[in-house]
Amino acid sequence: MNLTDHKETQEEIEIRHQDTFCTNESKLTHPWWYNFKYTLVGMIFGIVFVKAEIISWFRIQEMFQATSFFMYGVLGTAVVVSAVSVFLIRKFGLSSIYGEKITFENKELNKGQIYGALIFGIGWAITGACPGPLFAQAGSGFSIIIVTIFFAITGTWIYGKFRDKLPH
């Protein structure tokens, strides 16, 4: 299985970077199974999600009813730890384990971060999950969440279909 034989055009690169955060900037190509190291990182994330009950519908209701500090503590700590990490990586100009310099991109401000964010926020409180916890809820035995994930994919598709007509 060779997934790296496609030569990307400039247009494709631009489209790939549209409305998204975590594009792959690496110029390196590796066999597909190199990606299993990200599975390991994901597993750590999944275990934290369950053990800290972050994927609990009840935690999300507490957060948005402002009756518990817990989720604010989790998010606040995560932001501080990741911000310090990013600062250090930049300061020392660190490279990845393959020797490639770690890069950061700036995100352009647009109306999507208001309208889209409000729409997502409404869904977040209803389902009790943002995208990461959806996968964790499904994995921890709530198989019905596969339906929610299916409709999240459908929602993404609808956005793509009508993207040109939406205010940005």
Next chain:
Amino acid sequence: MLEFIKQPWHWAVSGTIIGLIVPMLLILGNKKFGISSSFRHICAACFPGDIKFFKYDWKKEIWNWFFVGGIAIGAFIASTFLTNPGEIIQIAPKTLEILKSYGITDFNNLLPADLFNWENLFTFKGLIFFVIGGLLIGFGTRYAGGCTSGHSIMGLANLQKASLVATIFFMAGGFISANIFIPLIFKLF
């Protein structure tokens, strides 16, 4: 040791580990922390239609599927082997009272069985909590250009103004939903 891990984890421990995922992904391969893009790559790979937004080299982004697959596996491990016997979900008394007034009766698991079960799939509850909830998440995160992971953690860590705006409106949407829409929804059942 195992007994220690089986207890519910403190927010500071959990937040620290989640925060460390950002540098882990960067150091392992210059990858930016984010989840919602995995939905887009599925669209691009399976049903791009004739939509420009889905015509890009999705194969370059398959690392993201390996990552979200890991989340599901990790959640399975934690809820199968690392559960605290006799553990009851602690819920703030005020929220417990409000949820009981909605008619929710099951507080034994991470999600209330009153809502999240297959029997509800073709009911009004299913329409709201699975179909509409899912659509809002998928549509909203892509329109905002990221979710809680991408904007509120990766983006804020990288001091992006766009991510601060997005995070404020994620929270605003959540507050409106939990305090206005959800009470209304439960009145309809």
